[in-house]
Amino acid sequence: MHKPIAALAVLLTASVPMGSLVAQGAQPQLVSVELSSFKFAPAEIPLRRGQAYRLHLVNTSGGGHDFAAAEFFAASNIAAADRGLIVDGKVKLAGKQSVDVVLTPEKAGTYALRCTHFLHSGMGMNGRITVQ
Ligand SMILES: [Cu+2]
16 A cells, blocks of 8 residues: 555645745646526635636526626736736626636735625625635
C-alpha cells in the first residue's frame, strides 16, 4: 500500500503550486457555480486572496438570472478580457447560458451575492463569497 500513497503525495505536491506562482499567471483554479430557480449552488463560495480563479457560472434554468456581487468584483482583479462581462457589478445569464470570468480576489472579506431579478433574492437566490 506504499506506492499509491507515494503517488498521491507526488500528485498533491505537483498540483498545488505556491500562491505567488499562481498569482503570476499559472492556470486559474476552476470554481463552478450553478444558478437555478431560485438558488446558487454552492451558496457559500470560499476563496483565497491572491489566488487566480476561473469562475464558471452555469445557468441551468430556462429563465434568466444574474450573479450580482458588486463589492466582490470591485475588490478583485478581473482579467482584462472578461471585464466587459461584468456590468453594474453583475454578470447576466440568459436561460441555459454559461459565462466564465477569470479573476483574482485582492481583499479579504465577506461579500454578498444575489440575483437581482424581481423577487428572486426574496425566494432564496442569495449567497456569500468569503475571501480569506
Ligand atoms: Cu434569478
